[in-house]
Amino acid sequence: MRTYKGFTEDLKATYGNGIFQYEPGKTYREEKSKTRSTGFHAAEYLPDCMMWYRLNDKSRFFLCESGGSIDEEDGCSMVVSTELTLIKELDLLDIAGHTMMYMVEHPQRKWISTVGGVMITNDAAYTKTGTLLAIARGERPIVYGIEGTAVGWILESEGNIIAAKVGVVGQSGIKPGVKYTITANRELVEVQDETESN
Template structure:
């Protein structure tokens, strides 16, 4: 049976080390005690492994001995195979597919064509719209909304809802606890609001925003931006001149790309920036980590050094961007 499993950052679950591509078997299996566990609905994984510091995989779980209640799709089995690691975007799209596959066909509203629209209201409802400038909206618990096409938009409101929009200048919005939002396309935007929510946007000049405790936001593309608000939230931005911002206690912000920036504004948080001429800033009591790279050598910007420190208000100023030059932190302007 195909299912989805969450792990910690080291691909461990309850101190058991897993590897992608490997198969594991145990003699006994009992829910929450022994054996292997996974979820049929992808976003149920967030209940056990919040997206801020977790990893997720597509798995094959067999010899099922027990399933959880109707409020959760967790299953327990004696045999499991770790098939493939999934990004938040892939997990979100899998959630959309799950809802579409499981829903009664009468509850599915689909619209295909330019400037088309599709709206579905009801628990476990789904809405799909395909076409340029199309829109899709789904409201209800465990609802799903998918829109594919240039300038398309997708909105899903409800607990455990998911929203996916694919197309240039597309937008995707999902509101609800354990909700997920994914937008793929140039100048696309993705927004997810709710505890343990996740937001992923892929495309140059894309933006991704996630609000909620243990929320996660990821944006990939040049000049992209990623913002995550909430305790233990995480924000990641990949691309040249991209920006990553995380607001909330014990949050993390990571920016990968040349001349990118990373910032945090919560107690006990960390801002990491590892690209060429990149920068990071943090509030008082939080930390920054910045690398120094040399000039392009034909293959890469070679790593020269790396340095991290806690912002104390004296050696490092609060809410001030720093880069690394000659192995020392150097203050840079806040554009």
């Protein structure tokens, strides 16, 4: 099962009553799994990891494989398993892409998140100091941000997702501080601020 896990910068994570050291590519095994008790905790929805490890330049996030006996918690994407392998470390653009992939694959699941350095909301989102990822989802999603942060748009119509786009502010024509939305063809369109006077 594909999952995600956050760590300190030296790849440590809280494990039971102490701190556990992880290594990329290694498979870890535990005898049993129970949410908030024993086993290896991870999340199906990457931003849920930011409740414990803020998205910043000190936390690290990995795509993982959870296996063995799996225990899932109702009401959130937390997964606890008896086996866990760290597959690949994710950079900021990867984090945005994997987050949006989950939203597209599971459009009816809980997805709004505004903790730990992310703003993922209906209709409009933005990055600022301390917020490194902004994603808006709606019939006219509007996103803007500061240089070097990740931004994403998910366009939907009558509850159906019809287009998605992700990028980094300052790259691929995404200008800092400029509001954009996307078309059904995934083209960026600048949005004039209706509150500004001419």
